[in-house]
Amino acid sequence: MTKELSSDNGFLRKDNNGFYLDPIVGAERIDCDIFDKSLLELAIKNVGQYVTIHGEFYYRKNDRFPFKCRISELEIMPNERYLPTLYDLHGVIKDFPKGLTSEEFVRNMRDNEW
Missing domain, CATH: 2.40.50.140 (Nucleic acid-binding proteins)
Known part of the structure; x- marks a missing residue:
């Protein structure tokens, strides 16, 4: 054991x-x-x-x-x-992701610019 x-x-x-x-x-x-x-x-x-x-x-x-x-x-x-649902979280962060495409947003996160 x-x-x-x-x-x-x-x-x-x-x-x-x-x-x-x-x-x-x-x-x-x-x-x-x-x-x-x-x-x-x-x-x-x-x-x-x-x-x-x-x-x-x-x-x-x-x-x-x-x-x-x-x-x-x-x-x-x-x-x-x-617990909150995804619907509950909608709109919690205003202006997210500030007009970026999903690719740009992820790229910025990877580059620590977010």
């Missing part, structure tokens, strides 16, 4: 065995060890939410994906329904 500091995101779930991460890609499930009381309280309040976990990830020999994480930080991601 090997371990490394890393992070992953997915939905925080709970069953009879404790908390686990249900990642969008990669591992089918990552069991979560939570020893810090404040993190445990945060986890309890946010079961079912999309989260990012940070900590020590444990891998079985020759496995690509971790099977367990000892969590040192739990980040709760905002619910999608509260």
Whole structure:
């Protein structure tokens, strides 16, 4: 077994065995060890939410994906329904991109002129 500091995101779930991460890609499930009381309280309040976990990830020999994480930080991601859509962002920056074609705009960004 090997371990490394890393992070992953997915939905925080709970069953009879404790908390686990249900990642969008990669591992089918990552069991979560939570020893810090404040993190445990945060986890309890946010079961079912999309989260990012940070900590020590444990891998079985020759496995690509971790099977367990000892969590040192739990980040709760905002619910999608509260995030702005592309339509909401339309017109936020006035005079953008100031009459430039998309090619000119990208070229200026590459040349650090933006």
